Amino acid sequence: MRWNYLLFETKMVLHNRKNWLLGIAILLFFPIYYLQYSQTDIKTLQDQKNEEAEQFHTIFKAFPEEMRETKEGQEIYDNLTEQSSLINMQRFYLWDEEENDSYITDGLRLNELRLALHEAGNKGIHPNYIVTKEEIHKEVALLNYYQKHHVSIVPDPFVASNYIPAALDTISGLPFCLIVLLIGSSMLLHDQQNRSLMRGLPVSFLQKVFSKVGIHLFQLFVFLAVGIGIGSVYVGLKTGWGSFTSPILLYSGGTFTAVSIVHYVLLQLLSFLLISLLLLVTTILVSGLTKNMYATVLSIVFLLLLPSLLLSAGIDASWLHPLVMIDIGSVLSGEAALKFTSTSMDYRRALSWFVGLTLVVLATLYMKTRLQYTSHPSGHDKPN
Secondary structure, three states: OHHHHHHHHHHHHHHHHHHHHHHHHHHHHHHHHHHHHHOOOOOOHHHHHHHHHHHHHHHHHHOOHHHOOOOOHHHHHHHHHHHHHHHHHHHOOOOOOOHHEEEEEEEEHHHHHHHHHHHHOOOOOOOHHOOOOHHHHHHHHHHHHHHHHHHOOOOOOOHHHHHHHHHHHOOHHHHHHHHHHHOOOOOOHHHOOOOOHHOOOOOHHHHHHHHHHHHHHHHHHHHHHHHHHHHHHHHHHOOOOOOOOOEEEEEOOOOOEEEEHHHHHHHHHHHHHHHHHHHHHHHHHEEEEEEHHHHHHHHHHHHHHHHHHHHHHHOOOHHHHHOOOHHHHHHHOOOHHHHHOOOOOOOHHHHHHHHHHHHHHHHHHHHHHHHHHHOOOOHHHHOO
């Protein structure tokens, strides 16, 4: 009977036009988003190094002459001079891929000098031209990755390998949550409209929940996988595939590490899977209370927006940080940790929270069902 019920639910999902329309929207998002992404003004490594080199003209002009007369001041000035020389050499190395090793070596030395200036208090340097420790550690992480894996240090930002994680980061957060909620909003609709018929089935409420969630989750990820595939092929044929072993920065434990794009995308998809599971079971719980799919969606969306609303109002919402981490793109990039000034907002804690909250919601559903069943022990009164 359970297998028959699973087939029945599958047919219901396949005949749900709303879900197919949402699926088409997901499929179209990836190629359409590239039209906007390809127009983005992305700063290349060459642009960055040119900008850094130009800044040194101002740094040297603004450096206090009286400081150069002291031993400490002369050491700082010599440090800046070496930095300027290293950056100019890096600009030269960027024109020849065979000089990647030289670029990396000079880059590591450059960041050693920057950290030395931080230890010296960055005296004599205007705050606008001080490279933050965070940026230094980011660059060192990338340089170490380049050195270890021997990948190109000047990738094309518009190839498929760079586009896919950017597209997934864009759709993460509220847009993805809305898609999941809308796809799952009608999971209990048929049961609520046909109570007498559904109560007669020898299938428990929790078995129905697992069947509905599993089928909707599978459908959602089929849409997502096909959308990523279409987007990848479209961009790959248009500008090239790129290298999925190229590095991308990942925030974890208060620091940034460089990981391959494949690693990053897999983390994104795993996060999407856990977020979808959490939202679908939450949808069933809230839908059982509101008996209205629109009220269900609006209630959950309001809950997801609550941390940002409280932050805007100047109210401490640290206890709602697990909801903030639903925007997994900002968590992986470190933007969430910066915005909410919390080093604990990394992907490891996010994934743990998603699993934990899902178990809490499932436990709540179970207790709610048991209480209702205890109150109405008759088989015809089982909750749907």
